[in-house]
Amino acid sequence: MFAHAVSYGLEVLYVLNSESTMMESTLVTSSFSQPLSVKRGNPLSVAPMMDRTDRHFRYLMRQITRKTLLYTEMVTIPAIINGDRSKLLDFSPEEHPLALQIGGDDPEKAAECARIAEDWGYDEINLNVGCPSDRVKSGNFGACLMAQPEKVAKVVEAMQNAVSLPITVKHRIGIDERDRYEDMSYFVRVVSDAGCQRFTVHARKAWLQGLSPKENRNVPPLRYQDVYRLKQEFPHLFVEINGGIKTLAEIKEHLHHLDAVMIGRAAYDNPNLFSSVDREIYGEDSSPPTxxxxxxxxxxxxxxxxxxxxxxxxxxxxxxxxxxxxxxxxxxxxxxxxxxxxxxxxxxxxxxxxxxxx
CATH class of the missing domain: 1.20.120.1460 (Four Helix Bundle (Hemerythrin (Met), subunit A))
Structure with missing residues (x-):
């Protein structure tokens, strides 16, 4: 299906190149050079957000920044296996570097999804261990899996064995009463032993009962120091921080301590935040677009x-x-x-x- 995904995008590429020199330079450079940067570890990303990070938003972001790692919305493993894959997975090549976020807890089916994602042309596969919604919890994936690190490790290992793509995990610092630093450290140790090398940490715990998903994004206090400590104690891992980061100055400050920063709602509410990141974060010699x-x-x-x-x-x-x-x-x-x-x-x-x- 990779050829399908690329040709689907190239049809758009042809139309756009015929009408926009500015877009031509963006599309050509991002289509082929960017996946390599993902393997080395991209220092900035836009978080996967339901009803936000669809292909049209990602295309918009790619006009603002050519380098930032973009994510799909979360797609469940059953949806990928049984659903309309073109509708769920298609993208245009200018969206690279692009990660697919999946949700599920079945190792064998996760491996099947990983193979599909690799064939489709994605650069990375991310496992959701951070979403606290009831619907996600009822399917035994998302944040509730932080209480089951061995199960997460099996899912990661199965995907690692199935494909050559990086397999990454996005998680919380803790859930409910299981929110000590030591709990998160144990989770990361077990999952990294299974082969995961990149961890994106939402620096808030999640309450699986009593708070809505929206409240879970704002009510629990931010604990950036726990994420900094994680990097100090696991220096060989690529550690990314997420949560409450809204300015370029804050991005730069976190990059003094960590490998990467993920921006969530601020990217959607203020896309202009990314207008200068190719120059300021990636060192590109380019003028920010208006x-x-x-x-x-x-x-x-x-x-x-x-x-x-x-x-x-x-x-x-x-x-x-x-x-x-x-x-x-x-x-x-x-x-x-x-x-x-x-x-x-x-x-x-x-x-x-x-x-x-x-």
Missing amino acids: MKEVVKAMFPYLDYWVNRGVKLNSMTRHLIHIFNGQPGAKAWRRYLTEKGCQPHAGAEVVEQALELLT
Whole structure:
């Protein structure tokens, strides 16, 4: 299926190259050079977020940063095996470097998913051991698996044996009353012994009962020092931190202590945060794009998908926050919301909305 995924993206690539020199440079460089950086360990990533990090948002982010590691939304193992794989897994090659996050606890089926992901062209597979929702818990995956490190190790080992891709884990610092540093340290030791070398740590514990998923992202206090200690005690592992990080200055501060930083909601609510990271984090000799340039670069992409039956507002919902804090942002949001849902709406709606910015 890898050839399918690439050709699917290259059709978009051809359309975009014919209309946008700016996008051409972005697509060509990211399509083939980036997977190598993932294997060395990418210092910055955008977190997997349900109903956020779909292929259209990832494409938008790729107009802002060519280097940052992007993630899919979490996809469950049964969905990958039994569902519409094209709908769930397809992506365009400009989205590289790109990791697929999966959820599940069955080693044999996880290995099957890993083989599918490798064939599909992903650069990395990440196991979700951090989501605290009831639906996820009922399926025995997500944060509840922190209480079962040996089971997680078996899942990781099965995937490692099935593919050559990096297998990584995203987890919490703890769950419920099992939230001592020693509990997390034991979890990481067991799972790393199974072959996992990259751990993304959400620096909050999760309460599996009593808090909603949204509250679990904000209520438990951040414990950055626990993640720093983890890196000190496991210097051979690649340790990434996640949780409450909203500025470039904060990113740089964490990188003094750790290997990588993952940004979650701040990436969605303020994509402009990433406009200078290729230069400031990756050392690229490039000028940050303006958000107007980013939006204009999206025009061919929007029309491509509208012409194939995708509703404009399913893509422009990711653009709503891009001008937050700027004059005309409210008019921009209102226009996209009102006009983006109309039948046959295309990139011209976004172009007209740009004129409302001052």
